[in-house]
Amino acid sequence: MPMEMLTTLEGIWFLLAGVFLVGYALTDGFDLGTGILTIFTKKDENRRILYNAIAPVWDGNEVWLIAGGGMLFAAFPVVYAASFSGFYLAILLVLWALIGRAVAFEYRNKKETPLWRNTWDWIYWIGNFVPALLFGVAVGNAVIGVPIDQEGIYRGDFFTLLRPIPLLMGFVAAFMFLMHGSAYLLRKTEGEVFELAKKAAYIGFFGYVITLAITDFLMVIVAPFLYDNYFKYPLFWIAPAFIIIGLILYFKNLVSNNYDKVIYGSTLTTVGTVLTIALASYPVLMRSSLNPEYNLTIWNSASSHITLTVMLVVTILIMPIVIFYTTYVYRVFKGKVSSEGGYH
Template identity: 85%
Template sequence: MPSELFTTLEGIWFLLAGFFLIGYALTDGFDLGTGILTLFTKKDENRQILYNAVAPVWDGNEVWLIAGGGMLFAAFPIVYAASFSGFYIAIFVVLWALIGRAVAFEYRNKKDSKLWKNIWDWIYWVGNTVPAFLFGVAVGNAVIGVPIDQQGVYHGSFFTLLRPVPLLMGLVGLFMFLMHGSAYLLRKTEGEVFQLSKKASYVGFFGFVASLILTDFLMVISAPFLYDNFFKYPVFWIAPALIISGLALYLINLVKGKYNAVIVGSTLTTIGTVLTIALATYPALMRSNINPDYNLTIWNSASSHITLTVMLVVTILIMPIVIFYTVYVYRVFKGKVSSEGGYH
């Protein structure tokens, strides 16, 4: 394990960046996964259950995304500038998709009309499915490399991002969130939605495994440097081991009918996936396929030490409050949900 991860401010903020990503993937990840299932049931009652399953927590879960964006802006501003300019259209699409999801929560039940609800159900489905896919595409491009120059200026278009490996990583993200969302629904629902979630759990599992294997195969050919860290620092193999153990637990609990424990497997798989990607690309945060010397790393893209220090103090003070509130909300709204009522 490289000692600079724990002994330097840049290394500590690299770990914190991973923490924020894991926090978002675990919380809003199952929101996205449940939303993907919206159009796979035609009954209004079942769709309302899918909404109600995440209604009390979805907006709080997005705090992790906001915190992650703020962290990137303050801790690694050059990476923030390069990624938000290079991925501008993709980020714009994700933003509008997430806005559509929020509006669907507010307006779906404002009018007792089948057409009205169907329109908002489509918007809600897009608002969950598109981000789940594009988050993976964005991460895939950042780790295998994009055309950025020595000043961190992006030289490409939206279509530059649509390459085989990033698109496959988009599928990895999509199926990972479907796994996690389905596991969450197995704990929260009954009846037809429960049966739908059980089927979706298998689809998510086998889709994740297939897309992950294919992605790894292509990366061995096109980006073998991503495996270097695992041979340089053998302790990094803990991350892939988490994926394997998580997948095993997920499938075993699913087959044995231990449905409340399935989410343990999806949680380990999600943590392992995020960690594996982060450790594979360390110390780079965004790679350049023009010249490796132009990679944006934790060393050449970080803010000043005084900025990193102040942010670290604030994070240490605020983060326990966020975690406590998150745990408290989930305890308050634990248990099964029904179709009665609706958001607002």
């Protein structure tokens, strides 16, 4: 492991950025995966169960996304400016999708007519699938490279982002979240929704493995530089090892009917996936496809040391509270859910 990752403020904030990404992927990840299953059951009772499974925690889980955006703005403002301007339409689609998901929670049960509920169910599904896909596409573009000039200005358009490898990474993310959401439902549900979650768990597993294998094969050809860090820093191999161990645990517990433990495998897989991509790109946060000298790294895009120091102190004080509260909420709302009651 490079020592500057532990001894410099820029390196420490790179690690903390990874914590925010992992936190969001683990928490809102199973929300997205659960929501993706909504339209695959026609019974209103089953759909209510899917809503109720995440109703107590979904909005709290999005704190990680908000905190991550704030962290990027304050710690690496140049990357924030380049990504939010370059990925403007994609980010706008994600925001509208997330807004639609939130509104669906509020309005779905205001009327009992099938048309009303089906409409909001589709909006809810879009609000989960679109972010799951586009988050992966955005990360794929950031690590593979986008047309950024020497001033950090994006010189492409929305369709520039829709290249094969980033799109494949989008599906890797979607299947990963489906795995995680299905594992969560195996702990929270019974009956028909439980059976649906079992089928989805297999689909998510094989979809993830296949799309990840194809993506890695193409990256060896198109972006071999992403493997350099793993030969330079052998300790980085811990991250892909998490993926392998996680997939083995996931499938082993699934086929042996240890359904409560399947989520351990999806958790390790999710952590390993996020860390593998981040460590492959280190110290680059956003790669330029025009010239490697235009890459936005932790060194040329970070805020001043005063800003990073103040943020570090605040994060050390606040993050344990967020983690404690999140853990407490999960403990309070543990156990199986039903279609009764629910959100509002």
